[in-house]
Amino acid sequence: MGKGDITRQAILEHATTLATTVGLDGLSIGQLAADLRLSKSGLFAHFQSKEALQLAVVETASERFTERVVRPGLKAPRGEPRVRALMERWFAWVVTSNNAGGCFFVAASTELDDRHGAVRDAVVQRQRDWIEVLANALRTGVVEGHLRADTDPEQVAFELWGVALSYHHYARLLGAPDSEARARAAVDRLIVAARRAL
Amino acid sequence: MGKGDITRQAILEHATTLATTVGLDGLSIGQLAADLRLSKSGLFAHFQSKEALQLAVVETASERFTERVVRPGLKAPRGEPRVRALMERWFAWVVTSNNAGGCFFVAASTELDDRHGAVRDAVVQRQRDWIEVLANALRTGVVEGHLRADTDPEQVAFELWGVALSYHHYARLLGAPDSEARARAAVDRLIVAARRAL
Numbered sequence: 001m002g003k004g005d006i007t008r009q010a011i012l013e014h015a016t017t018l019a020t021t022v023g024l025d026g027l028s029i030g031q032l033a034a035d036l037r038l039s040k041s042g043l044f045a046h047f048q049s050k051e052a053l054q055l056a057v058v059e060t061a062s063e064r065f066t067e068r069v070v071r072p073g074l075k076a077p078r079g080e081p082r083v084r085a086l087m088e089r090w091f092a093w094v095v096t097s098n099n100a101g102g103c104f105f106v107a108a109s110t111e112l113d114d115r116h117g118a119v120r121d122a123v124v125q126r127q128r129d130w131i132e133v134l135a136n137a138l139r140t141g142v143v144e145g146h147l148r149a150d151t152d153p154e155q156v157a158f159e160l161w162g163v164a165l166s167y168h169h170y171a172r173l174l175g176a177p178d179s180e181a182r183a184r185a186a187v188d189r190l191i192v193a194a195r196r197a198l
Numbered sequence: 199m200g201k202g203d204i205t206r207q208a209i210l211e212h213a214t215t216l217a218t219t220v221g222l223d224g225l226s227i228g229q230l231a232a233d234l235r236l237s238k239s240g241l242f243a244h245f246q247s248k249e250a251l252q253l254a255v256v257e258t259a260s261e262r263f264t265e266r267v268v269r270p271g272l273k274a275p276r277g278e279p280r281v282r283a284l285m286e287r288w289f290a291w292v293v294t295s296n297n298a299g300g301c302f303f304v305a306a307s308t309e310l311d312d313r314h315g316a317v318r319d320a321v322v323q324r325q326r327d328w329i330e331v332l333a334n335a336l337r338t339g340v341v342e343g344h345l346r347a348d349t350d351p352e353q354v355a356f357e358l359w360g361v362a363l364s365y366h367h368y369a370r371l372l373g374a375p376d377s378e379a380r381a382r383a384a385v386d387r388l389i390v391a392a393r394r395a396l
Contacts, residue, residue: 021312102311110308113300113370114219124372158368158380159387162360169363170356172311174322182356189357193391 008046011036012060015053019061020104023111024054024119051118058122061104065126069093070133079144080191082137087160087187091180094168102172106165131157138194147194159190206244209234210258213251217259218302221309222252222317249316256320259302263324267291268331277342278389280335285358285385289378292366300370304363329355336392345392357388 014036015027029050033043047053069089076085094103105127112120131154138153163186170179212234213225227248231238245251267287274283292301303325310318329352336351361384368377 102308107308109367109371110300110305120371127372155380155383158364158377159361159384161367162362162364162384163357164360165363165367166356166360169307169311169359173307173318174325179356182353185353186357186360189391193387 008056011038011043011046012056016057016060016064016104019057020102020107024057024108025111027053027057029053054119055122058108058119058126061108062126065093065105065130068096070130074133074137078137078140080141080146080195083134083141083160083191084187086134086137087164090164091167091183094164095171095180103168106168131161134160141194147191148196151194156190156194160187163187163190206254209236209241209244210254214255214258214262214302217255218300218305222255222306223309225251225255227251252317253320256306256317256324259306260324263291263303263328266294268328271335272331276338277335278339278344278393281332281339281358281389282385284332284335285362288362289365289381292362293369293378301366304366329359332358339392345389346394349392354388354392358385361385361388 011032015032018032018035019027027050029043029047030040032038032053033040036043047056069086069092073082073086073089076082094106105123108123109127112123134157135153138147138151138156141147142149142151142153163183166186167179167183170176170182176182209230213230216230216233217225225248227241227245228238230236230251231241234241245254267284267290271280271284271287274280292304303321306321307325310321332355333351336345336349336354339345340347340349340351361381364384365377365381368374368380374380
């Protein structure tokens with residue numbers, strides 16, 4: 001790859017994938033420059049500081065997530081099908097090979113939960129947005145009459161979040177072969193529970 | 199703290215707390231020696247390699263977990279009370295101030311899930327043991343007649359795991375004030391679902 005072809009976007013694609021294994025803090029402008037055969041000053045021309053690079057990486061990861069999870073999931077019909085579609089896309093994201101080190105956001109969350117600053121704030125905001133997408137999909141489930149009127153969308157979103165985290169954990173750390181089936185069964189149970197009469 | 203007072207245990211206590219913020223890989227014998235006012239060679243006398251130190255830290259974290267979560271939880275009566283007691287202790291562990299950077303095992307899991315070797319194996323084994331404790335507590339719930347006979351203890355353990363991870367995430371990263379109430383409600387719902395007739 002010649003120097004002239006390296007765009008800001010190429011740097012970000014590489015850095016975002018790298019961050020899933022080395023962490024946001026593990027990103028080094030020197031290593032990125034070496035990997036992409038760029039000069040350090042060439043890289044600095046795009047990102048004036050490590051924090052600016054980290055923020056751009058969070059943005060890139062968010063765009064990937066929107067592209068691969070949120071947008072296709074929201075194409076499903078409102079209500080229960082949409083909730084299921086979002087979860088299916090999320091599960092695929094969580095174990096996808098494109099994120100070499102697992103889900104970018106799971107890694108970033110653990111890394112940043114004891115820090116402060118703009119990078120943490122950006123990750124928190126993105127995750128709040130995603131919780132809101134899930135909760136809204138659940139709300140459409142109530143409106144469409146798929147889920148009980150007294151369903152607490154925030155509570156169910158909290159529990160769906162847990163299913164995805166547990167799946168990430170069982171699949172990636174424990175290498176449990178039944179993790180995907182367990183994750184689907186958990187979503188099923190949550191939806192069935194929100195459907196049935198009290 | 200004088201040189202003579204520093205025991206292997208004191209090194210490990212400090213290293214285990216430190217690992218929750220800097221990660222197992224971030225542990226440095228040099229920094230530990232400086233923090234504890236020990237010579238590097240003094241530290242090497244206790245741990246011949248970084249891996250030996252990391253393995254001992256995993257062991258120390260496991261002992262803390264057994265002490266503070268497993269042992270007191272198992273004192274509760276068999277069945278549903280035991281499941282609830284284990285979860286309550288786990289929740290307290292997850293956000294406790296003693297783990298400066300959050301749960302040792304959540305941090306270690308994210309750090310190690312894309313690596314191989316003895317340290318990862320040790321963490322995996324400890325987590326499998328804990329899943330087994332939870333699943334066994336659920337089995338006693340079936341035997342005692344608290345939970346339906348067709349309850350799948352492994353499935354419910356997977357979902358309880360998710361609740362704890364979601365709690366960790368909401369409380370520590372997002373700073374959500376209602377995270378503890380949500381976590382309790384999720385456990386409640388899981389138990390009630392396992393109780394009721396199909």
